[in-house]
Amino acid sequence: MQMRKQQSASEPDPDRLGLPPEDELVAAVKALAPKEEAIALTLDALETGIFRHPDGRTDDLQTVRLQPGEVGLLAHLARVCPKPLSIEIGFGMGSSASVILGTRRLERKPFAHLIFDPFGLSNNRGKIVQAYLQARFPKAFRRIMKRSEIGLGALIEKVGRGAAGLIFIDGGHRFENAMTDFVLSDLLCCQGGYIVYDDALYPAIETVINYVIANRPDYAVAHLAVANTTILKKIGPDKRAWDAFKPFEVPQREDWTPRQPAAAAAARKRS
Numbered sequence: 640m641q642m643r644k645q646q647s648a649s650e651p652d653p654d655r656l657g658l659p660p661e662d663e664l665v666a667a668v669k670a671l672a673p674k675e676e677a678i679a680l681t682l683d684a685l686e687t688g689i690f691r692h693p694d695g696r697t698d699d700l701q702t703v704r705l706q707p708g709e710v711g712l713l714a715h716l717a718r719v720c721p722k723p724l725s726i727e728i729g730f731g732m733g734s735s736a737s738v739i740l741g742t743r744r745l746e747r748k749p750f751a752h753l754i755f756d757p758f759g760l761s762n763n764r765g766k767i768v769q770a771y772l773q774a775r776f777p778k779a780f781r782r783i784m785k786r787s788e789i790g791l792g793a794l795i796e797k798v799g800r801g802a803a804g805l806i807f808i809d810g811g812h813r814f815e816n817a818m819t820d821f822v823l824s825d826l827l828c829c830q831g832g833y834i835v836y837d838d839a840l841y842p843a844i845e846t847v848i849n850y851v852i853a854n855r856p857d858y859a860v861a862h863l864a865v866a867n868t869t870i871l872k873k874i875g876p877d878k879r880a881w882d883a884f885k886p887f888e889v890p891q892r893e894d895w896t897p898r899q900p901a902a903a904a905a906a907r908k909r910s
């Protein structure tokens with residue numbers, strides 16, 4: 640892939656890492672719903688705002704709702720995930736976990752999906768989704784009640800470097816959380832594997848992405864390739880000198896201020 644020289648922080652990857660367009664990703668995950676209950680329940684929950692457990696209990700997503708393009712992207716990457724192990728940071732309402740688990744099961748190959756999240760959401764939201772996933776994927780699903788900055792390090796010691804094919808980061812949203820998640824996920828991610836950031840429209844996450852674009856030629860980056868989401872693909876070994884450092888852009892926006900919609904739309908169009 641020769642996108643490195645074409646990329647800059649403000650000009651996302653033009654070939655989208657070969658990903659299908661967003662509408663195709665959405666159509667493809669919708670087509671999986673009749674084949675896998677977890678995906679059907681999750682798509683319904685994201686549309687209505689309520690997860691309905693087959694036993695009648697409900698879980699209220701409130702504002703923790705992934706967008707359709709992101710769900711389609713996660714299903715696509717779960718399908719092409721090059722290792723049995725996939726990892727997630729931040730359980731939330733379990734929507735991303737359900738889609739990754741459901742898609743991976745449909746692939747009919749052995750797999751495990753680990754999720755780090757010791758906190759969860761207010762008012763026990765997400766607990767009913769978690770109970771559902773535990774019952775439906777008793778062997779493949781595990782939520783580890785550790786902060787990612789502790790848990791990912793311990794996991795590297797256990798499974799070794801390069802053991803994971805897909806890592807979805809949607810946990811702590813401060814800059815140092817997102818950066819630590821990159822450092823540790825980089826050690827866990829295999830060559831050809833993917834690290835995916837939710838909330839890439841926001842300055843703390845965008846800063847991490849800008850660091851990777853400027854400093855990590857071992858990654859190809861599809862910045863904002865689908866709504867609010869950036870994909871990093873590990874394409875080779877890290878061959879930098881010990882003192883390597885390239886300056887990178889830090890967005891001059893505070894807190895939860897998104898990139899301007901017009902700029903984001905233009906970025907998506909260019910990518």
Ligand SMILES: C[S@@+](CC[C@H](N)C(=O)[O-])C[C@H]1O[C@@H](n2cnc3c(N)ncnc32)[C@H](O)[C@@H]1O
Nearest residue numbers: 729731732733734735756758759786787810811
């Ligand atoms: C936006 S939610 C995740 C949403 C999820 N992707 C979904 O589909 O519903 C963020 C989650 O990250 C968790 N979290 C926050 N800081 C964390 C950390 N340091 N390590 C692991 N999880 C963390 C929170 O408890 C929360 O459940």
